[in-house]
Amino acid sequence: MAYRSPVAEIRFILDKVVPFAPLAETERFAEATGETVEAVLTEAGRLCDEVMAPLSRAGDLHPARLENGVVRSSPGFKEAYAQIAEGHWVAVAATQEYGGMGLPQTLCVAINDMMSGANLALQLNPLLTQGQIEALEHHASEEIKALYIPKLIAGTWSGTMNLTEPQAGSDVGALRTKAEPQGDGTYAITGQKIFISWGDSDLTENICHLVLARLPDAAPGTKGISLFMVPKRLPDAAGNPGVANSLKVVSLEHKMGLHGSPTCVMSFEGATGWMVGEPNKGMAAMFTMMNNARLAVGVQGIGIAEGAYQKALDYARERVQFGPIIAHADVRRMLAEMRAEIFAARAIALACAVALDMGRATGKEGWHARAALLTPIAKAYGTDVGIHVADQGIQVHGGMGFIEETGAAQYLRDVRVTAIYEGTNGIQAMDLVGRKMMDEGRAAFRLLQEVEDAAKAAREALPDLAEAVWQAAETMREATEALIAQSTQDRFAGAVPYLRAFARVLGAHYHLQAALADGARAKLAAIYIRRILPQAEADLAAARAGAVDLFALSPEDLGA
């Protein structure tokens, strides 16, 4: 069977698990009623199922090509993108001031989830535009906002982010691209960027590059980085795409997956750019785009997991080996765990999105801190679940999973990069145990307290499950207290298992809430709480181990 957008599942989570309704009670999001949510998700789901999903395989088999310096998209992508833009799906959360719908980010996240499951390579294009719009809304001059944002919202222009250079990956501060003032308010941008997603395409009439570069007298490291808008075509006096800017695509990367998304090596050769935000404060401005994209990339993992799960389930019902393979305990285990992990990751991502929106609507610091804490968890766990579920999807298919025709392998090849781009999952985990714990763990302890209180309240209805969740939250609290007392190096050494354990405690909490709201969901909650949650304890043991044993091994001990 073809991909089916999980509209009902997302509705359930927003109704019962991480309630969306309080958002509609705020002035800012008063229009986001239950009916709006239903209508938006249903309509977007139709686009995903009928237009985007049927093209995913074509994107894999016929990658974007570079022809005479211009990128030609995979078959059907241009027409499908036109429908995304015409349906106003590029940026549903963008401000109404410039023609956006002004809907909560949560709905955007839900749509991105469905679009990612349908066609990850194509979905990456609007994802980047969404982040760029947000960065411009917060940091650009009024002129830049008025010129660019309406076109980005309409989807006639698209946005990219240009951070990475050959010597500057995770260490963005090592970038060398130069920006020289031209004396007329513009800057000449010169340098090479690599791995730029959708750095060129034939989907839109202009492409807006947000580029990180250094002013001539800039300090070394991240303190000397500024941000620039560098369009592919310079807007003319009427705001239409005019003459070509001095930039080009040098080549496209050959990748293990995500073939429909052109990943470009870009050369900026004295290209005209306009500064966005303050001189030397480019990282702060780019962080707005990166934060948006971090949650969105987490959601890409969840979308792919959904697609891979659906395919595996369909196969398991049809394939007969000693009877239908879905009747075998090990296959049932794989499918149950896949579904349980998808629910957990999706609930965490939506909880993060609701916290973001509540922060925007109420201005309350508690919501901002909640969203900041959940962002690296949503990114890393969502993408880890995507990879794990796609891998299990292949296993359910047996040998046919390894054969490309079934499409099971494409999910794993496509999703693998999500744990790498937008900050590797290791960097996300370091953000969680470092920057996000600079409040001495206050936001984390507040969230864990809510988990414990909810588990206590569930003791009568679901005693076994509630007790396990309460105990896990308590262990997580103790581990967090221990983490706060650790040195930075020890924290970093345990960051990845710590993040995973935190995600699993939260996942168990949301499963418990789902089971309370709908008794039929207790069975899936039991799978997560009995089989997956216990792994949190093992992860926390590793997290507490610190760095000593790692550095006791010299590079020579590692075989270097």
Ligand SMILES: Cc1cc2nc3c(=O)[nH]c(=O)nc-3n(C[C@H](O)[C@H](O)[C@H](O)COP(=O)(O)OP(=O)(O)OC[C@H]3O[C@@H](n4cnc5c(N)ncnc54)[C@H](O)[C@@H]3O)c2cc1C
């Ligand atoms: C398909 C694709 C699309 C991309 N799209 C874009 C894009 O549109 N725009 C853009 O600017 N970039 C893009 N990127 C680049 C991407 O963001 C980087 O690949 C990523 O940030 C990691 O950088 P790196 O590849 O240089 O790895 P490195 O930084 O070299 O990392 C290698 C390993 O070392 C670890 N590591 C590095 N530093 C530390 C540290 N301090 N502590 C602990 N561990 C560390 C990493 O976690 C990783 O495991 C894309 C990449 C790919 C593959």
